[in-house]
Structure formats: structure tokens, C-alpha cells
Amino acid sequence: MAMQAGLDAHIVIVGCGISGIGAALKLTQHGFKNVKILEASGRSGGRIKSTSFGNGIVEIGANWIHGPSKENPVFRLACEHKLLDDKSMSEENQAVDVGGHPPFVPVFYSSSGKRLGPEIVEPASQLFSSLLKNSQEFFGTEIEPYPSVGEYMKKEIMHHTAQWKDDAETKRLKMAILSTMLKLECSICGSHSMDLVGLGSFGSYQTLPGIDCTFPGGYESLIHAMMKGLPQGIVSYNTPVKCVHWNGSFRPTQPSEPTYPVVVECENGEIVPADHVIVTVSLGYLKQYCQTFLNPPLPLHKAHSIKRMGFGTNNKIFLEFEKPFWDPSCQVISLAWEDESSLYDATPDVKKLWVKKLFGFTVQHSDERLGHVLCGWIAGHESEYMEELSDAEVKESVTEVLRRFIGDSTITPKRVFRSKWHSDLYTKGSYSYLSVGCSISDIDNIGQPLPLPGSNSRPFQVLFAGEATHPSFYSTTHGALLSGWREADRLISYSTPSVPGTGNLNSKL
Structure with a gap:
């Protein structure tokens, strides 16, 4: 018998993050009858993961809707399901373009326990912002004066600061602020160091208008709302995939049954036949298992692009306090280490100095109802080492830092909780970036379906879907969702015959 075709095609989606859920929704709503999601963990959502902490909700994974405006599909879905507050949905909020950086005004403290004034902070942050904007303008120009964003920023900063007329202490504080901003950028990029982020491709990331907003009921409220639209029993949880065997002619059981070009072999021994498989696993997982995850193995150009593309760790450390030590208007507490007179965004001794990679804390909640919670942000190898420590060790180190910078020896968090994305078996980090020697053609390679064009x-x-396969929204939930829709559309276009005289309405991929 022939293999299944059209809306009867058997489609397996590997991974139940927003990309996989988005693909499944589009396919089932289009009328595909045999769609199955295999999820390695016991939950849906992937890197969208909310939990209660204090008396409120905190985000272990995705935090904001970046660019909440009509162009953002995550924002549109959130509005459709009424998951946001009125301010986030307002036309005014959507119209503001913040260029990808939330317009939080940080309160800077130095390691000698001083609060730094605007006369020190503003010149340093304005210089950093203007140079960072300049570093995005090499994309598409075929010009790359340095291989990495880090090298470009450091060289330009040294050139500009050489002309400053400040006294030695002021200059030292400004340099410390610039180092902190480099660490912040590491967290935004998900990179160990900005020296690893490619300069020529840095501007490929596109921002959308709108002031970044959060979900009052947690980002997972969007996942729950999306899951309600799927048929019952479509997801097999706790079912890690061992290998996707493709380009064959598999007959799973009886001779009378159809043959399938693909079978998915699960770690529990289960064999799932398919006409099409959409792989939505993280780039971190692909990096570790790309040699064995597919059989036949990935074509070399795809495997090389997976290796070249950057994928790092950005973790959060949540601290709950009995009462706030920060001002009611405070949104971000930033840390400037005064001994960092030369620019660097990676510590020389990760084990001893890991805590110096913390660029600061955002205020998560600060009221009697939800409690008083800060979130510390830390990226890179320091962040990965932090995952190996006990809660008590993390709490002690971070408490010591806060007491030193705020100049208050009584500061004591009640509880500490942190994310551990690098240790996550099925994620192996946080999100992707374009590393040195990488270009958006690598993203295209990773996202290219198999078999390759020209095959019989x-x-x-x-x-292939997931945030790392979107050429301009990599690292974001909206990039992940759009990539899932893209692959679903590809199958809809392939499987749905054209209506005579109209062409295939679904052919725009």
C-alpha cells in the first residue's frame, strides 16, 4: 500500500514548546487528522516555565513579550486570550519603540557601597548605547572591522574614554559601569562573552515596537490557553526521542499496512511511524546529539551550522525579602565593581568570582500582597557554575554582594530560588545567538528540511523549527512560534491540492 498523503498524513512533532504547539494547532485546525507531539519532559511549554515564589508568580524561563505590538504573534495570541492587563494592550504601549531594550532606569551601586549619581551613570550608559547601536549597522554591509561585538565595543570605548577629562576615581567608576553593561548584553544575547558574538551578523536580529510586557498570570497561561485548542491526547509526555530514522520505507507491523518514510524511535523502545516529522528541540540539544539524533546523519553543512551557531546560558536568581531595601520607584539595581578598571565581561576565575558576572537585579514584586522579590541575572560559564552550587551557597554569595553594594549589613533574603537551564537535560542552555564566524545562512541551513532539494x-x-531557526527573531518566543507556523504551512502547502484556477493559496512560505 502507498504511504499516507494529504490530510491523512501522519505527522510527528518532537517537542511541546511554543513552536511545537503552534505547529500542531495550525495543522489540526487545517484538518490534519494524525498529528502527534512527543515531549521528553512531563510538561508543555519548553523554555516557557512559570512558578509561584513568594506570594506571586515568577518566570523561570521566557520573561517578557519582546515588542508587544500587532506584528508580534505572541502578543496577538495573548490579547486574543485576554491574558494581559489594559496598559500592556494599550495603543500607546504598542506605539513606543524601545529598540529591544526595556526602558528601565537602573539605580547603580558601586562595590564600595555608594549609590552613583546620574552625572557618572548617564555619560557611560549613553556612550555604551550609541556604540551598541553602531555595532548593529555592519550587518548587510560586507564590512566587519573586528570579528566580534565585544572587540568592537572595547576598542571604541577605549578610544572615546581616552578623551574624557575626568579625575581617576570618576573614570574608574564609569569604566566599571561600562563593564556592567557588557555583562547585561551577555544576558540579553545569552552568550558567555560579547567576544563570542559575531559583529557582522549582530544587526540581523530585529526588534518590534512596544514596551516589553509580562503576563499577570505567568507566561505559562499562554501555553495553557493554546493547549486547550488541541485535540485531547495529542501529546505523549515523558517520551524522549532517541533517533529519527528517515529516508526509508518502513512498514511498522502488518504487511497490509502502509509504508512510511520516517520512524521515530523513542528511548522507551516505542516506534512511531510518520510521513513527516517536525523537530523543535533546542539548538543546545541538537549541538550535543546531532550525530545520533538522525539516521542517516545530518548533511555536513547542517551539522556544521549547528556547531557554529552560538547557544549559551542565561539564568535567574530569585530572592524574597521580608521588606524592601530599595525605593518604591526602583525597577533595576545595577552593580558596578570598582576593581574592574579594564573592560571585561567574563571573570578570570569562574569558581572564585562567578558572582561578579551578576550585572544586577530587576524588581519582580514589591508590595504587601505579592511580597518583595528581586531577580538577579547571570549569563555564561559563571551562570553554569552557579547551577552546581547548593541553594545555601548561592544565597550566601548573593547576600554578601548585596550587603557590600547597598552598604547595609542587615540585608538578608528569606528564600532563594534559581533557574538551571544548562543542567536541563533537554535544553542544555537558554537560547541562540549568531557567534563569530556565523551568519544568517547558518540559520537557513539549520532550518532547511530533509531531504535536501534535488533529491528524488x-x-x-x-x-526543523524553534527559535534558532528564525533568521531575525532568534532567541525569542515569537521567533519560536513563527518557525512552528512556518513548518506547518510548508506541510499544508505540500499536502493540500491546489483548487483549479486559483493556484495553491498556501504556497507562500
Whole structure:
């Protein structure tokens, strides 16, 4: 018998994050009858993960809707399901373009326990912002004066600061602020150091208008709302995939049954036949298992692009306090280490100095109802080392830092809780970035379906989605969702015959 075709095609989606859920929704709503999601963990959402802490909700994973405006599909879905507050949905909020950086005004403290005034903070932050904007303008120009964003920023900063007329202490504080801002950028990029982020491709990331906003009921409220639209029993949880065998002619059981070009072998021994498989696993997971995850193995250009592309860790450390030591208007507490007179964004001794990679804390909640909670942000190898420590060790180190910078020896958090994305078996980090020697053609390579064009085999056996496959919104939830829709559209276009005289309405991929 022939393999299944059209809306009867058997489609397996590997991973139940927003990309996989988005693909499944689009396919089932289009009328595909045999869609199955295999999820390695016991939950849906992937890197969207909310939990209660204090008396409120905190985000272990994705935090904001970046660019909440009509162009953002995550924002549109959140509005459709009424998951945001009125301010976030307002036209005014959507119209403001913050260029990808939330317009929080940080309160800077130095390691000698001083609060730094605007006369020191503003010149340093304005210089950093203008140079960072300049570093995005090499994309598409074929000009790359330095291989990395870090090298470009450091060289330009040294050039500009050489002309400052400040006294030695003021200059030292300004340099410390610039180092802190480099660490902040590491967290935004998900990179160990900005020396690893490619300069020529840095501007490929596109921002959307709108002031970044959060979900009052947690980001997972969006996942729950989306899951309600899927048929019952579509997801198999706790079912890690061992290998996707493709480009074959598999007959799972009886001779009378159809053959399938793909079978998905699960770690529990289960074999799932498919006409098409959409792989939505993280780039971190692909990096570790790309040699064994597919059989036949990935074509070399895809495997090389997976290796070249950057994928790092950005973790959060949540601290709950009995009462706030910060002002009611405070949104961000930033830390400037005065001994960092030369610019660097990676500590020379990760084990001893890991806590110096913390660029600061955002105020999560600060009221009697939700409690008083700060979130510390830390990226890179320091962040990965932090995952190996006990809660008590993390609490002690971070408490010591806060007491030193705020100049108050009584500061004591009640509780500490942190994310551990690098240790996560099925994620292996946080999100992707374009590293040195990488370009958006690598993103195209990673997202290219198998078999490759020109093959005589049945097309679209294995498709690839996830944030790392979106050429301009990599690292974001909206990039992940759009990539899932893109691969679903690819299968809809392939499987749905054209209506005579109209062409295929779904052919725009």
C-alpha cells in the first residue's frame, strides 16, 4: 500500500514548546487528522516555565513579550486570550519603540557601597548605547572591522574614554559601569562573552515596537490557553526521542499496512511511524546529539551550522525579602565593581568570582500582597557554575554582594530560588545567538528540511523549527512560534491540492 498523503498524513512533532504547539494547532485546525507531539519532559511549554515564589508568580524561563505590538504573534495570541492587563494592550504601549531594550532606569551601586549619581551613570550608559547601536549597522554591509561585538565595543570605548577629562576615581567608576553593561548584553544575547558574538551578523536580529510586557498570570497561561485548542491526547509526555530514522520505507507491523518514510524511535523502545516529522528541540540539544539524533546523519553543512551557531546560558536568581531595601520607584539595581578598571565581561576565575558576572537585579514584586522579590541575572560559564552550587551557597554569595553594594549589613533574603537551564537535560542552555564566524545562512541551513532539494526522495520528511531557526527573531518566543507556523504551512502547502484556477493559496512560505 502507498504511504499516507494529504490530510491523512501522519505527522510527528518532537517537542511541546511554543513552536511545537503552534505547529500542531495550525495543522489540526487545517484538518490534519494524525498529528502527534512527543515531549521528553512531563510538561508543555519548553523554555516557557512559570512558578509561584513568594506570594506571586515568577518566570523561570521566557520573561517578557519582546515588542508587544500587532506584528508580534505572541502578543496577538495573548490579547486574543485576554491574558494581559489594559496598559500592556494599550495603543500607546504598542506605539513606543524601545529598540529591544526595556526602558528601565537602573539605580547603580558601586562595590564600595555608594549609590552613583546620574552625572557618572548617564555619560557611560549613553556612550555604551550609541556604540551598541553602531555595532548593529555592519550587518548587510560586507564590512566587519573586528570579528566580534565585544572587540568592537572595547576598542571604541577605549578610544572615546581616552578623551574624557575626568579625575581617576570618576573614570574608574564609569569604566566599571561600562563593564556592567557588557555583562547585561551577555544576558540579553545569552552568550558567555560579547567576544563570542559575531559583529557582522549582530544587526540581523530585529526588534518590534512596544514596551516589553509580562503576563499577570505567568507566561505559562499562554501555553495553557493554546493547549486547550488541541485535540485531547495529542501529546505523549515523558517520551524522549532517541533517533529519527528517515529516508526509508518502513512498514511498522502488518504487511497490509502502509509504508512510511520516517520512524521515530523513542528511548522507551516505542516506534512511531510518520510521513513527516517536525523537530523543535533546542539548538543546545541538537549541538550535543546531532550525530545520533538522525539516521542517516545530518548533511555536513547542517551539522556544521549547528556547531557554529552560538547557544549559551542565561539564568535567574530569585530572592524574597521580608521588606524592601530599595525605593518604591526602583525597577533595576545595577552593580558596578570598582576593581574592574579594564573592560571585561567574563571573570578570570569562574569558581572564585562567578558572582561578579551578576550585572544586577530587576524588581519582580514589591508590595504587601505579592511580597518583595528581586531577580538577579547571570549569563555564561559563571551562570553554569552557579547551577552546581547548593541553594545555601548561592544565597550566601548573593547576600554578601548585596550587603557590600547597598552598604547595609542587615540585608538578608528569606528564600532563594534559581533557574538551571544548562543542567536541563533537554535544553542544555537558554537560547541562540549568531557567534563569530556565523551568519544568517547558518540559520537557513539549520532550518532547511530533509531531504535536501534535488533529491528524488519524498520531500519534507524531517522539518526543523524553534527559535534558532528564525533568521531575525532568534532567541525569542515569537521567533519560536513563527518557525512552528512556518513548518506547518510548508506541510499544508505540500499536502493540500491546489483548487483549479486559483493556484495553491498556501504556497507562500
